[in-house]
Amino acid sequence: MNNAELIVRILKAAGIRHGFGVPSGNVLPLMDAMRKGDIRFVLTAHEGSAAFAADVTGRMTGAPGLCIATLGPGATNLTTGVGSAWLDRSPLIAITCTLDEAQLGRRLQMWIDHHALFKPITKATFRLRRGQIAATLAEALQLALSEPPGPVHLDLPEDVALAPVTETLAPATAARHAASAAIPLAHAAEADIARAGELLHAARRPVAVIGANAMRMREPQLLRAFVERHQIPFATTMMAKGLIDEDHPLSLGCIERALRKRQRTLIQSTDLVLGLGYDTIEVEYEAWVGQVPLLHVDIEHADVAAGVQFAHEVVGNLDHALARLAALPAAANDWPAQAAQRHRDAFQAALRPQTAAFAPHQAIDVVRKLLPREGVLAFDVGAHTHQIGSQWTAHAAHTFLITNGWSSMGFGIPAALAAKLARPELPVICMLGDGCFQMTCGEVAVAQRECLAIPFVVLDDRWLSLIKVKQERRELPYYGTELSSDDYLPPPAHYFGVPAVGVDSTQALERELRQALAADGPTIIEARVDAAHYSQTVFD
Numbered sequence: 001m002n003n004a005e006l007i008v009r010i011l012k013a014a015g016i017r018h019g020f021g022v023p024s025g026n027v028l029p030l031m032d033a034m035r036k037g038d039i040r041f042v043l044t045a046h047e048g049s050a051a052f053a054a055d056v057t058g059r060m061t062g063a064p065g066l067c068i069a070t071l072g073p074g075a076t077n078l079t080t081g082v083g084s085a086w087l088d089r090s091p092l093i094a095i096t097c098t099l100d101e102a103q104l105g106r107r108l109q110m111w112i113d114h115h116a117l118f119k120p121i122t123k124a125t126f127r128l129r130r131g132q133i134a135a136t137l138a139e140a141l142q143l144a145l146s147e148p149p150g151p152v153h154l155d156l157p158e159d160v161a162l163a164p165v166t167e168t169l170a171p172a173t174a175a176r177h178a179a180s181a182a183i184p185l186a187h188a189a190e191a192d193i194a195r196a197g198e199l200l201h202a203a204r205r206p207v208a209v210i211g212a213n214a215m216r217m218r219e220p221q222l223l224r225a226f227v228e229r230h231q232i233p234f235a236t237t238m239m240a241k242g243l244i245d246e247d248h249p250l251s252l253g254c255i256e257r258a259l260r261k262r263q264r265t266l267i268q269s270t271d272l273v274l275g276l277g278y279d280t281i282e283v284e285y286e287a288w289v290g291q292v293p294l295l296h297v298d299i300e301h302a303d304v305a306a307g308v309q310f311a312h313e314v315v316g317n318l319d320h321a322l323a324r325l326a327a328l329p330a331a332a333n334d335w336p337a338q339a340a341q342r343h344r345d346a347f348q349a350a351l352r353p354q355t356a357a358f359a360p361h362q363a364i365d366v367v368r369k370l371l372p373r374e375g376v377l378a379f380d381v382g383a384h385t386h387q388i389g390s391q392w393t394a395h396a397a398h399t400f401l402i403t404n405g406w407s408s409m410g411f412g413i414p415a416a417l418a419a420k421l422a423r424p425e426l427p428v429i430c431m432l433g434d435g436c437f438q439m440t441c442g443e444v445a446v447a448q449r450e451c452l453a454i455p456f457v458v459l460d461d462r463w464l465s466l467i468k469v470k471q472e473r474r475e476l477p478y479y480g481t482e483l484s485s486d487d488y489l490p491p492p493a494h495y496f497g498v499p500a501v502g503v504d505s506t507q508a509l510e511r512e513l514r515q516a517l518a519a520d521g522p523t524i525i526e527a528r529v530d531a532a533h534y535s536q537t538v539f540d
Helices: 003-013 023-039 049-059 075-090 114-121 133-145 158-162 170-181 190-202 212-216 221-230 260-267 318-326 340-348 360-370 383-391 412-421 434-449 464-471 507-517
Strands: 018-021 038-043 063-071 094-097 124-127 149-157 206-210 235-236 249-254 272-274 296-299 309-317 376-379 427-433 455-460 499-502 523-528
Touching: 003 023, 003 133, 003 158, 018 049, 023 038, 023 063, 023 094, 023 158, 023 190, 023 235, 023 499, 038 434, 049 063, 049 075, 049 412, 075 094, 075 114, 075 149, 094 114, 094 133, 094 158, 114 124, 133 149, 133 523, 149 158, 149 499, 190 272, 190 296, 190 309, 190 507, 206 221, 206 260, 249 260, 249 309, 249 340, 249 383, 260 340, 260 455, 360 383, 360 427, 360 455, 360 507, 376 383, 376 412, 383 427, 383 464, 412 427, 412 434, 427 434, 434 455, 434 499, 455 507, 499 507, 507 523
Parallel strands: 018 038, 018 063, 063 094, 094 149, 124 149, 206 235, 206 272, 235 249, 272 296, 296 309, 376 427, 427 455, 455 523, 499 523
Antiparallel strands: none
């Protein structure tokens, strides 16, 4: 066995089934080991997409995602997706396959210092060395999986990959050691939990806001138990949607996306905000909490600006804290019956202004109607992100895939690919803007090669609409944000073998999307929309 084969055996024992990347000569030893060791190498069009796909694989499976690149430009391309995993806290192993050990550090073609490159966006960066492969992999897996999870970078010299194994630690033992050694979070102090209970019982109009860290709870049903026990209306950040079914009568919807001022007005009328698993990487507390006292319950200490009225925090294992808070005697409050439902109904109605043309909100409603409740939506970054984040009703966790910490365009298509590979039994739809599609359209070829039945719904409004709206708000002329000024043309018959159709009405989108969901492979649907209503909804 050579070291590349040992790496693959350890990664497979850790639950990794796919690795995404773009090859080079330096990558071939690891790729061949993957072929022999039954970890599937999934060829992407760009290394950034490979890392985005690995990020989402980590979210969907609980095992670290795996992405692979060559040295130099392959490594720099990879960093975009690795940064996503870093800020969005997804377990990931990023391997760069580099020069032979004796060549490292010299001024040679393509070489740069990979460790300096990855250090700011990973939990750790290691060089893989002879005789230390299993120990280094065990440490990397442990770090990637320990709270808060995240990416770990490994640099693999080609001669080390090809060298025979000289260590005795068995691959399965190394993987089990890494999983069992993932550092557990300590329980919060009982005194802190008791004080939180006092604040909750004293509040007359409390509101809970659930954040991204709660997505990793072992028992997310504790969130529902808590809000139902104390009858607390709740909102979520965009990444936490679906942790409690948003059809729930206490659901207020999503904060800090479209029509955010409506949500802020409600929250700032309350007398206690409970941030549950709230990670400020999505949006800082001071943006929306106003002068309402804040009770922070999370795995980490609160990150707040000086003006926030910080009442108390409970820091530690989130499952334990929520279980303890849900077990307290029920707190009474002054919320009128059905107040949350009435607010949500008005909020949703305002998100759908009357329009004579085919609008993005109408297209989103068609997709929500046809995607089963357990189905997965992956989408991208732009004006449509704000509309989808507020408008979409999520019914279950891990069915609503977006990057809100990193917020990079180019996420949507690789996220959909990873979701379908990780959970092939689930229907998956990708929605994205035309600017995002132009950035990553080559990745639809991956769906074709892998026979993944994913409809890609492209909201074609001919602009970088989010930036266009920002230009409007700053009273700047439109400049550099128009994607096309020509008349609409029929879409081509296919992109890279993926059939493409165009629609300009809800009826046509529903017809084509039904067919795409029943197809054996991917379909691209160009939805030609008038996005004028973004000016009313995105930032208001």
